[in-house]
Amino acid sequence: MPVTRLNHAVLFVRDVQRSVAFYRDALDFRVKAELSGAAFLQAAASQNDHDLGLFEVGSAAAPSGAGRSSVGLYHLAWEVDTLAELQRIAGRLAELGALGGASDHGTTKALYAKDPDGLEFEVSWLVPADRITPDLTMTTAPLDLAAEIERYGAQTRGGVGVSFPATV
Numbered sequence: 001m002p003v004t005r006l007n008h009a010v011l012f013v014r015d016v017q018r019s020v021a022f023y024r025d026a027l028d029f030r031v032k033a034e035l036s037g038a039a040f041l042q043a044a045a046s047q048n049d050h051d052l053g054l055f056e057v058g059s060a061a062a063p064s065g066a067g068r069s070s071v072g073l074y075h076l077a078w079e080v081d082t083l084a085e086l087q088r089i090a091g092r093l094a095e096l097g098a099l100g101g102a103s104d105h106g107t108t109k110a111l112y113a114k115d116p117d118g119l120e121f122e123v124s125w126l127v128p129a130d131r132i133t134p135d136l137t138m139t140t141a142p143l144d145l146a147a148e149i150e151r152y153g154a155q156t157r158g159g160v161g162v163s164f165p166a167t168v
Helices: 016-027 083-095 145-152
Strands: 009-013 030-035 038-042 052-056 076-079 099-104 108-114 120-126
Touching: 009 016, 016 030, 016 038, 016 052, 016 083, 083 099, 083 108, 083 120, 083 145
Parallel strands: 009 052, 076 120
Antiparallel strands: 030 038, 038 052, 099 108, 108 120
């Protein structure tokens, strides 16, 4: 049987309570379980037992060198259902000083941010498969969220998990 989806991710963080507060405030995650030095969070619309595990390693932990001086995970990407939700999260990430950028990848509209430990993550909306046209190729350009809302509609449900047109 093939793998069907990512069930959860686990991050090592300096301060688990600080990270819990960040993911709660930034992405509306809720705590499902806590242990000494660990927390298990669930995204608001998720049916997973948990989507994110956080394990505290202490304030003396060095920053991640992944991509700069070592191999390692670049980022996690969380999907949202609508461009309105992407816009709301963009505002919240900006308020928190966490928003690092926004890119139009053709079939994916993405925000990039960093958590309190500098770990990068993406929040994205995927163009529905029936709205993907041949001119919508994989690219990286600045995201004009207002223009994308005008083009697709603020409440149009994204093509969750879809990033290329379906083959006929």
